[in-house]
Amino acid sequence: MISSELDIPQAVLGGNRLALARLITQIENGTPEGYDALRRLFSHTGKAHLVGITGAPGTGKSSLVNQLAHFYRNPTPGMTPARVGIVAVDPSSPFSGGAILGDRVRMRDLAGDPGVFIRSMASRGSLGGLAAATSGVVQALDAAGFDVILIETVGAGQAEVEIARLAHTTLVVEAPGLGDDIQAIKAGILEIADILVINKADRPGVENTERALRNMLQLAHPLRRDFLSPADAVHHTDLVHKAIPSPGDEPNIWSPPVLRTVATEGIGIQELHSSIQNHRKHLSESGEWQRREQSRMETELSMIVQERLMRRWRDGLPAGRYQSVLEAVYMRQISPWQAADRLITGDEP
């Protein structure tokens, strides 16, 4: 039990897991207490390495995340174990409670380790709400001293792109045997990948998958303008047929490596971990770490402003006003645009 007088931010900074769990629930529910706590914790954030993991269902992302967490906890001799937070987000399940089951399966592996904290989140309402809540939960874990936060999302749509924007390092997970047109649609998601992982690499077709990914990378890479200096940002068709520079050629350009893993057997996990560490080093040395942090903070500020403006507007409407304007729209007497004008400026309908 946590007494209701407990100072939650203080307790979170002191390593109290129950306080952290309660704070995360407050953030998910969007309560004022949650936001107050995040406000007080903000100056303690900015230390954790945020690693996003995304990919289609069936690629074995959850096993990969579990194995990575294990490796961070039990690294090769001489390395310090990192404290690991895991946030599993399922934007494609606005209705079902599948995230909970995920938690239980993970718990069997990682339960009881005080250096690991796991939380699953399913979409409750709008996508914007989920992205904001995920960002808040990640900040809570960051303030609580977790060194690495693994943010797992399912799928390859706009939702995952939004959530990937939170991360410093984004892993895109594939598996052999996906159809050609599934590959084709991934062109967009490839462009946010810092590291490509072919999991289930003991399956037939792994060479085809790797070749397809490398071909697509070659097309996608020149569009990643955030990694190019302004002078390099020429029209991308000029670059399509050039080889991607290998890491080390140019300190400010990162070439996403393509790695093979078999997560269920622990194969390739050490190499993946090294690659993540390399990317972290690249981010710091190129100044990209700071740019991503700033871009993340700006996105977050924008989401908060949006939510505040909407709430303030709703609270400021006279009782019944919204409904009466809406009725006029229902009757097609006025358009939604005119209704918005009236509801914002306060003119009588």
Next chain:
Amino acid sequence: MISSELDIPQAVLGGNRLALARLITQIENGTPEGYDALRRLFSHTGKAHLVGITGAPGTGKSSLVNQLAHFYRNPTPGMTPARVGIVAVDPSSPFSGGAILGDRVRMRDLAGDPGVFIRSMASRGSLGGLAAATSGVVQALDAAGFDVILIETVGAGQAEVEIARLAHTTLVVEAPGLGDDIQAIKAGILEIADILVINKADRPGVENTERALRNMLQLAHPLRRDFLSPADAVHHTDLVHKAIPSPGDEPNIWSPPVLRTVATEGIGIQELHSSIQNHRKHLSESGEWQRREQSRMETELSMIVQERLMRRWRDGLPAGRYQSVLEAVYMRQISPWQAADRLITGDEP
């Protein structure tokens, strides 16, 4: 050429396709002219049947949409051909220009038919922007007198759910041979399905797919509270083991049918068309048509208000103010929440 003095809304109502194309571009670009035109056209909307088609890549949605459009244009003798608008939305491609290619492929089939209008849309910025633009484009087609508007989206995530909310009738397309865990994740999307289509039904495994869908429907259906009267809205576990009522048992309950098609050969298209017409009839008779229209208008109003409030707020900020508050966040001197307070209330940082 359209002269710049042309009254676009007038021309759209008069059936001018170039004016319609120009209006749609204005809506996509979010120009004031586009919104002015939609305002004037709004009282002419509300007649079209909006049919959403969603499903994973590789299920053959585009072929199905083309075949449906053909059938609406060339129905069985005695039926009046309908004018068909097609809006293909790809929320998973924020970067690539794939939508354009889609247009060209379709054009080969349906080009030159003045009763068909096709437009592809790719996500340009935020998801909210895409949903708003799609809604505007659909209204333009509705006002232009298209009787049926097929809204095709790729995928099964939150983005598709948002866009499906525009539709009166939502088709979810599956295909045999998708993996078990792909099926599992679709539980959410099934709950928005009015009609389930197993396309490519000549492929092996069609029986398994149909069985899996029927099983999932039985789980998903009781959660569709919008189709239940308040008295029926008991806890869903009470209903899980009951059979789904067959159509006709209860006029206010729609049981999503599961249909098989082979779109490339035109097989099952007539039955699918009948099923869509049945659903339309059900919507009218149960009052659900009106409820969906109203819910759609309310969502749209809310999106417009949100966008207006953000724009008005940005325009009202003194020059340099946003940047200076943002810098304080970058330095972690203030949290994004405090920054939002300052930017909204105007207090000095």
